[in-house]
């Protein structure tokens with residue numbers, strides 16, 4: 289997607305991109321907390337390429353602190369509008385942004401492809417991230433083994449992958465969401481589904 293499209297689409301990004309934003313982003317936030325080393329109340333999450341800060345709502349509701357950064361000024365403005373005084377939002381490029389102090393977790397959702405040099409980006413994030421880096425990964429777009437090798441090279445020795453099966457563009461009834469979440473832990477069946485659709489969530493820590 290071209291940058292000017294993000295400028296045009298900033299308004300109501302979350303509401304238009306996610307068929308059931310509350311359910312989808314709640315599941316994403318739960319995994320940000322629980323996959324890999326657990327986040328505790330008061331921990332700070334830096335969300336790179338934060339868009340309009342939709343994930344921020346969910347993380348703040350879990351007692352975490354949230355800092356959002358996006359390269360598109362219109363997106364950052366929407367995130368500010370959404371989160372107000374509750375979270376600092378900045379305009380910046382994920383390739384070189386440095387937070388004012390170390391953060392407990394860094395997240396990058398639907399934006400890992402904006403890293404100019406993936407290995408260098410992971411090393412940059414490792415320099416200011418205490419507990420873990422969490423991002424989503426499409427295994428049909430990237431070789432998982434290559435990404436894991438880049439993470440290890442940046443000092444992230446512990447890497448957890450979790451299939452993420454709550455759909456982005458289809459709103460499912462509650463029971464179907466529960467089934468989708470259960471299937472994420474189904475091993476070979478989950479890996480088969482990932483050959484056709486869906487993504488992994490990756491948590492990388494030391």
Ligand SMILES: C[S@@+](CC[C@H](N)C(=O)[O-])C[C@H]1O[C@@H](n2cnc3c(N)ncnc32)[C@H](O)[C@@H]1O
Pocket residue numbers: 294305336337338339340357358359360363380381382383396397398399402
């Ligand atoms: C597909 S959207 C994802 C937004 C949000 N993370 C989400 O999951 O809904 C990609 C976002 O990346 C931002 N972006 C693109 N290149 C970037 C860069 N180099 N640094 C920071 N943000 C960037 C865009 O402005 C856009 O908000």
